[in-house]
Amino acid sequence: MRNAMKATLLAAAMGVALVGCTTVDAPQAATTAVTTTAVTTTAVTTTSAVEPATPETRDVREPAPVAEPVAPVGRVLDRGGFGAIRFGMSAEQLVATGLTSGTDGPTGGECDLYRLRSGEGGVWVAKNSGVASIILEGDGRTEDGVGIGSTEAEVRAAYPTLRDGINWDAVYFDGTAYGFLNYPVTSVLVFQAGQPCHN
Numbered sequence: 001m002r003n004a005m006k007a008t009l010l011a012a013a014m015g016v017a018l019v020g021c022t023t024v025d026a027p028q029a030a031t032t033a034v035t036t037t038a039v040t041t042t043a044v045t046t047t048s049a050v051e052p053a054t055p056e057t058r059d060v061r062e063p064a065p066v067a068e069p070v071a072p073v074g075r076v077l078d079r080g081g082f083g084a085i086r087f088g089m090s091a092e093q094l095v096a097t098g099l100t101s102g103t104d105g106p107t108g109g110e111c112d113l114y115r116l117r118s119g120e121g122g123v124w125v126a127k128n129s130g131v132a133s134i135i136l137e138g139d140g141r142t143e144d145g146v147g148i149g150s151t152e153a154e155v156r157a158a159y160p161t162l163r164d165g166i167n168w169d170a171v172y173f174d175g176t177a178y179g180f181l182n183y184p185v186t187s188v189l190v191f192q193a194g195q196p197c198h199n
Helices: 002-033 091-096 152-158
Strands: 100-103 111-116 121-126 130-136 169-172 176-181 187-192
Touching (some): 091 100, 091 111, 091 121, 091 130
Antiparallel strands (some): 100 111, 121 130, 169 176, 176 187
């Protein structure tokens, strides 16, 4: 009977041992069998930088400079001349403007008269000082708007210091003067004070 108890105890102890082994091994097996995989998904955003359309490159060149138009005959006399014709120009420079048609009238003295190509006036050129006087007919006027067709009252209203002259009534400025022939005015001129071509 004692042997039977030993056998039972032994069997019980072995059963416990087996159960212990199973209990210990099961979690390890479970741990081994179950594998957790963590997958991290990274979203990649691709930004496409689109360059703005570049305007078409063109060969843009500055336009050629336009020559200043020459004041047409019968227009405005200023205190330094008439259009491209300026006081002090030589005869050659005057002819180069294309506004005159050559000498006309008295020659051989101190001055030569060059007719304007339009026939509406002339230019006196002093041999020692160049362009000295410019006479306009037609619709010529001063830069103050006084000229052909103006009455004496209009001329005197515009130029209170007007002086009576032998041939021309004149108003003097600094080195130059405007002259008016007849009333209503039939010719208007601008001349250098002290020029030797006419009185």
